[in-house]
């Protein structure tokens with residue numbers, strides 16, 4: 001009988017993490033998913049290969065305790081905006097040191113990490129991108145000392161439960177007339193969550209990926225305005241996009257970052273000053289255009305949509321796409 005292999009998935013309760021947990025478990029890994037609020041993520045427990053538990057992974061001792069008997073780790077912990085000043089450094093840089101320490105002290109030799117497209121310690125246009133870049137550099141430096149590291153730099157990721165298409169669709173549905181859009185010309189190359197997950201899973205045991213950093217993009221380049229227009233056209237919403245110039249875009253960010261939910265911040269504005277595009281990856285060919293059209297076909301009939309939603313537990317409904 002082959003020996004059970006355990007993998008620790010940090011951030012496994014998030015949007016990308018959940019899909020990755022199921023994909024790894026289907027490949028025979030026993031997956032441990034720590035979460036601050038495991039009761040919200042009970043749907044993970046339908047797979048016998050996934051163990052969900054409550055833990056504060058930011059605490060070094062708790063993380064080390066979790067690492068025992070695990071052969072590999074994947075880190076997905078990340079934030080898009082700071083709740084407290086210094087959070088980007090705390091989660092994207094300091095936490096990386098905690099992760100690397102935990103691996104070296106507990107004998108984990110394989111570490112995969114999800115960063116972000118455009119992450120660069122020196123030239124990133126925002127604090128988010130610079131902190132992601134610094135964390136990635138730290139990992140790869142330690143990777144030369146016996147820890148085999150691979151990192152992935154995705155463009156914006158779409159799929160069930162994403163905070164991108166879903167969020168815009170939710171806001172656009174509330175609008176009539178014009179929707180003022182900051183950074184309308186920014187270019188993005190969205191990648192489907194299933195494609196990204198497949199690429200990560202295929203890398204875990206693949207020595208050729210050791211020490212590598214992979215930009216991960218889908219097959220189509222859109223401006224932000226084109227993506228919103230795609231949602232509007234597909235859902236036949238009575239609203240048009242009103243692109244804002246630089247000054248008004250900054251003003252919108254300044255206002256929204258002080259409102260609850262932080263829909264858009266100055267740091268997000270700065271991230272969008274760099275085009276988020278790369279060479280599309282061979283395995284990542286799912287089209288955002290077809291995905292959005294497909295969802296609209298599937299849920300065009302409200303009763304079908306409601307029935308679909310009722311089949312999922314209320315805390316997380318995969319059918320929340322285009323809510």
Ligand SMILES: NC(=O)c1ccc[n+]([C@@H]2O[C@H](COP(=O)([O-])OP(=O)(O)OC[C@H]3O[C@@H](n4cnc5c(N)ncnc54)[C@H](OP(=O)(O)O)[C@@H]3O)[C@@H](O)[C@H]2O)c1
Pocket residue numbers: 010011012013014015016017034035036037038057058076077078079114115116117153154155156157158163164
């Ligand atoms: N989604 C995208 O479009 C996209 C694009 C490029 C890069 N990325 C990167 O991919 C990674 C995963 O993204 P995602 O969209 O799946 O994120 P997500 O849905 O926001 O999930 C974040 C995960 O991190 C954990 N986490 C967050 N803050 C934490 C804290 N203070 N202490 C402990 N755990 C914390 C959460 O666990 P609990 O709340 O359960 O404890 C959750 O599992 C991130 O690093 C992100 O920067 C995402």
